[in-house]
Amino acid sequence: MSTTEAVSAEAQPKSDWEAVRDLPPSAKLVAKVLEYNDQLTQSQLAEETLLPGRTVRYALNRLEEVGVVDARFSFTDARKRVYTLQIE
Numbered sequence: 103m104s105t106t107e108a109v110s111a112e113a114q115p116k117s118d119w120e121a122v123r124d125l126p127p128s129a130k131l132v133a134k135v136l137e138y139n140d141q142l143t144q145s146q147l148a149e150e151t152l153l154p155g156r157t158v159r160y161a162l163n164r165l166e167e168v169g170v171v172d173a174r175f176s177f178t179d180a181r182k183r184v185y186t187l188q189i190e
Contacts, residue, residue: 118189121168128153129161133170136187143182 122133128151135150136142142150148158162185165171170189176182 129164132161141184
């Protein structure tokens with residue numbers, strides 16, 4: 103195994119949920135809500151989680167950093183982004 107393979111193997115978590123485990127509670131809640139809903143906008147997530155929009159935005163940023171959330175532009179409103187969970 104080369105050095106780069108060893109480094110990338112260490113960087114990869116055992117599962118995607120393990121990557122979420124070390125995140126703040128708000129990020130865990132957003133991930134769970136996304137698990138039960140196919141795709142939601144930030145405002146829909148705020149409504150579902152009862153969290154302030156700013157907290158939802160922070161949680162989504164943290165989830166994107168660990169690579170478990172995908173964001174795409176909404177087809178119905180290009181000003182909004184639709185978020186989906188990438189954990190199987």
